[in-house]
Amino acid sequence: MMIIPATNLGLEIKVLSEQADSSxxxxxxxxxxxxxxxxxxxFAQGVDVVTFDHEHVPLTILAKLEQSGISVQxxxxxxxxxxxxxxxxxxxxxxxxxxPIWKAVSSAAELDSFIKDHGPEVIVKTPxxxxxxKGVRVVKSSGEVSDWLESQTLASRGxxxxxxxxxxxxxxxxxxxxxxxxxxxxxxxxxxxRQRQGVCSEVISPAPELSATLVSKSVEIAKLISESLDVTGxxxxxxFQTDAGELLxxxxxxxxxxxxxxxxxxxxxxxxxxxxxxxxxxxxGSTEAVRPFAVMANIIGNSDKTDYLENYPQIMTKFPGxxxxxxxxxxxxxxxxxxxxxxxxxxxxxxASAVSCRDQLLGINxxxxx
Amino acid sequence: MMIIPATNLGLEIKVLSEQADSSxxxxxxxxxxxxxxxxxxxFAQGVDVVTFDHEHVPLTILAKLEQSGISVQxxxxxxxxxxxxxxxxxxxxxxxxxxPIWKAVSSAAELDSFIKDHGPEVIVKTPxxxxxxKGVRVVKSSGEVSDWLESQTLASRGxxxxxxxxxxxxxxxxxxxxxxxxxxxxxxxxxxxRQRQGVCSEVISPAPELSATLVSKSVEIAKLISESLDVTGxxxxxxFQTDAGELLxxxxxxxxxxxxxxxxxxxxxxxxxxxxxxxxxxxxGSTEAVRPFAVMANIIGNSDKTDYLENYPQIMTKFPGxxxxxxxxxxxxxxxxxxxxxxxxxxxxxxASAVSCRDQLLGINxxxxx
Numbered sequence: 001m002m003i004i005p006a007t008n009l010g011l012e013i014k015v016l017s018e019q020a021d022s023s024x025x026x027x028x029x030x031x032x033x034x035x036x037x038x039x040x041x042x043f044a045q046g047v048d049v050v051t052f053d054h055e056h057v058p059l060t061i062l063a064k065l066e067q068s069g070i071s072v073q074x075x076x077x078x079x080x081x082x083x084x085x086x087x088x089x090x091x092x093x094x095x096x097x098x099x100p101i102w103k104a105v106s107s108a109a110e111l112d113s114f115i116k117d118h119g120p121e122v123i124v125k126t127p128x129x130x131x132x133x134k135g136v137r138v139v140k141s142s143g144e145v146s147d148w149l150e151s152q153t154l155a156s157r158g159x160x161x162x163x164x165x166x167x168x169x170x171x172x173x174x175x176x177x178x179x180x181x182x183x184x185x186x187x188x189x190x191x192x193x194r195q196r197q198g199v200c201s202e203v204i205s206p207a208p209e210l211s212a213t214l215v216s217k218s219v220e221i222a223k224l225i226s227e228s229l230d231v232t233g234x235x236x237x238x239x240f241q242t243d244a245g246e247l248l249x250x251x252x253x254x255x256x257x258x259x260x261x262x263x264x265x266x267x268x269x270x271x272x273x274x275x276x277x278x279x280x281x282x283x284x285g286s287t288e289a290v291r292p293f294a295v296m297a298n299i300i301g302n303s304d305k306t307d308y309l310e311n312y313p314q315i316m317t318k319f320p321g322x323x324x325x326x327x328x329x330x331x332x333x334x335x336x337x338x339x340x341x342x343x344x345x346x347x348x349x350x351x352a353s354a355v356s357c358r359d360q361l362l363g364i365n366x367x368x369x370x
Numbered sequence: 371m372m373i374i375p376a377t378n379l380g381l382e383i384k385v386l387s388e389q390a391d392s393s394x395x396x397x398x399x400x401x402x403x404x405x406x407x408x409x410x411x412x413f414a415q416g417v418d419v420v421t422f423d424h425e426h427v428p429l430t431i432l433a434k435l436e437q438s439g440i441s442v443q444x445x446x447x448x449x450x451x452x453x454x455x456x457x458x459x460x461x462x463x464x465x466x467x468x469x470p471i472w473k474a475v476s477s478a479a480e481l482d483s484f485i486k487d488h489g490p491e492v493i494v495k496t497p498x499x500x501x502x503x504k505g506v507r508v509v510k511s512s513g514e515v516s517d518w519l520e521s522q523t524l525a526s527r528g529x530x531x532x533x534x535x536x537x538x539x540x541x542x543x544x545x546x547x548x549x550x551x552x553x554x555x556x557x558x559x560x561x562x563x564r565q566r567q568g569v570c571s572e573v574i575s576p577a578p579e580l581s582a583t584l585v586s587k588s589v590e591i592a593k594l595i596s597e598s599l600d601v602t603g604x605x606x607x608x609x610f611q612t613d614a615g616e617l618l619x620x621x622x623x624x625x626x627x628x629x630x631x632x633x634x635x636x637x638x639x640x641x642x643x644x645x646x647x648x649x650x651x652x653x654x655g656s657t658e659a660v661r662p663f664a665v666m667a668n669i670i671g672n673s674d675k676t677d678y679l680e681n682y683p684q685i686m687t688k689f690p691g692x693x694x695x696x697x698x699x700x701x702x703x704x705x706x707x708x709x710x711x712x713x714x715x716x717x718x719x720x721x722a723s724a725v726s727c728r729d730q731l732l733g734i735n736x737x738x739x740x
Contacts, residue, residue, distance in 0.1 A: 283686035326379060
């Protein structure tokens with residue numbers, strides 16, 4: 001999704017893809033394994049800046065690039081906080097960003113003690129390698145993560161587990177922002193994110209009926225994190241809005257993020273263009289909303305044979321204003337295959353259009369043609 | 371510019387480009403000469419629909435494709451009116467669309483007689499092969515087009531020349547519309563186009579202060595032409611708004627057109643997405659404006675060494691909301707290298723931003739950095 005703004009701005013991009021038939025196939029210049037040092041080093045020769053659309057490139061490889069004088073944005077030092085949830089919790093605590101109660105645990109006894117103090121249920125996360133709800137469990141006893149506590153697994157996931165208080169929250173929010181290499185900072189309105197089975201299902205921009213206090217608190221948190229951790233490019237701060245009316249940081253992503261896809265149509269500058277501007281140290285673009293509300297709904301595969309193009313004629317007739325984004329991926333249950341975005345003056349009607357369009361694309365509740 | 375909506379909709383596209391380094395290089399699947407019958411026929415194998423981003427593919431080749439059962443949209447029969455200005459004038463006269471006074475001439479005597487009746491100045495056009503002011507001359511005597519009247523040149527440009535009354539006009543307008551294969555029709559607000567040396571310089575959407583009567587007349591003309599000539603896909607009707615307050619058709623284009631580039635950001639559905647929907651016979655998208663006004667300014671090369679990326683830092687700081695579109699072409703005097711678009715509530719401020727941003731990109735009136 002960075003290909004489009006890169007092309008518009010006349011920037012030449014090179015893409016290292018895992019496979020020839022990836023979503024980035026239009027701009028793929030090399031196919032290879034991003035965990036292989038030689039592959040990444042070869043790829044990085046001759047570019048002005050290396051950046052990412054996921055946070056899984058090993059830090060040791062990125063540090064090697066940096067040592068050889070290649071500009072990596074965000075830097076390996078900043079990215080460590082998005083790769084490792086324990087590193088993140090420690091850093092947030094240090095800078096005074098709001099964490100839920102948490103503890104690094106490395107044994108069943110330590111975890112059970114945390115559960116005793118903060119249970120009956122707690123969240124346990126593997127510090128590295130998780131995404132979309134993977135590597136996260138809600139547990140009542142250490143026995144439910146005994147597999148993760150095995151020494152070999154534990155070593156491969158960061159050496160410890162992260163135990164967190166199960167926060168009682170009203171809803172989840174995400175604060176998108178960008179910071180350029182020379183320190184310019186720009187934020188979007190904080191959005192509401194809705195999850196289904198641990199995966200982002202819908203995003204409402206801006207989060208409806210959020211108090212002005214929390215709106216500014218949210219930007220303050222993002223700015224604090226971005227500056228303290230020296231983030232460059234996009235930063236998504238996923239947060240809980242607690243029942244007590246506080247904000248607590250849940251996760252960080254240092255790249256264009258699913259909760260910012262609404263910005264493609266919804267904002268003067270999309271998160272993808274902004275990421276490019278930020279990592280190239282160009283001035284940032286306006287994050288002004290083009291319409292009062294934007295709602296994005298993810299198209300998540302519900303079978304392995306969904307050919308949702310078949311549903312286009314009926315859906316385009318019903319939703320002439322909803323924008324469809326296909327990622328060109330083969331369908332699979334639980335896989336993000338694309339998203340749709342609806343803009344308008346009312347959050348409720350945008351949400352209804354986006355959800356209904358998405359559901360009908362997936363073949364749910366399609367009325368039989370007469 | 372069709373690559374982006376095609377990708378978003380999950381449509382597979384194949385592109386026949388003249389050269390490897392074209393603006394469509396991301397999606398180019400074949401490099402070859404579009405005037406070579408074998409090349410075009412080979413390219414067209416296995417696609418659902420063949421369409422165009424210019425109107426210069428010879429009609430004889432398109433007719434061959436059609437005879438072999440390949441869907442060509444718009445059809446060769448419709449496209450003839452965009453390829454040949456005499457065919458267009460004849461057809462518009464037949465269907466009752468408003469032409470300026472015109473005549474097909476094939477000799478100096480015929481032209482001088484037309485000048486005598488409708489001069490002192492008239493417009494002379496070569497029926498085929500002209501664009502961006504090429505193939506158009508304002509003349510006072512046939513001597514000024516004696517080169518075009520030579521038998522060989524005349525034969526290669528359509529056998530006759532088109533002589534037209536020099537219309538006294540207030541401004542130029544363009545009416546964008548799309549028509550799908552099953553006849554669905556959608557129009558955008560009529561826009562004002564400003565030319566510099568025969569080349570489109572700025573487009574203001576919608577045309578400011580146009581009477582409601584002319585707004586609806588404009589759509590009526592587009593609908594009449596689109597339906598009568600069986601146009602599929604985008605149609606741009608370029609018109610004169612005469613001093614007498616009438617609309618007269620100047621030219622037709624049956625493809626996404628420069629006067630519709632504003633729609634990328636300015637409309638819910640861009641002309642590029644709409645063209646794809648129309649030629650594939652999918653339902654058309656909403657043409658609603660996202661902001662009250664959109665202004666597009668073309669970036670036209672003023673030297674052969676303009677590297678306007680150098681000007682990005684200063685320009686992006688001044689115009690955080692203006693969208694830049696580079697076409698990835700090497701600079702050349704008079705060449706369209708890209709465009710910029712500004713959206714907003716007031717036509718005048720959008721125009722000021724777009725023009726100023728464009729001029730500064732080209733290095734005109736750049737204030738020296740302090």
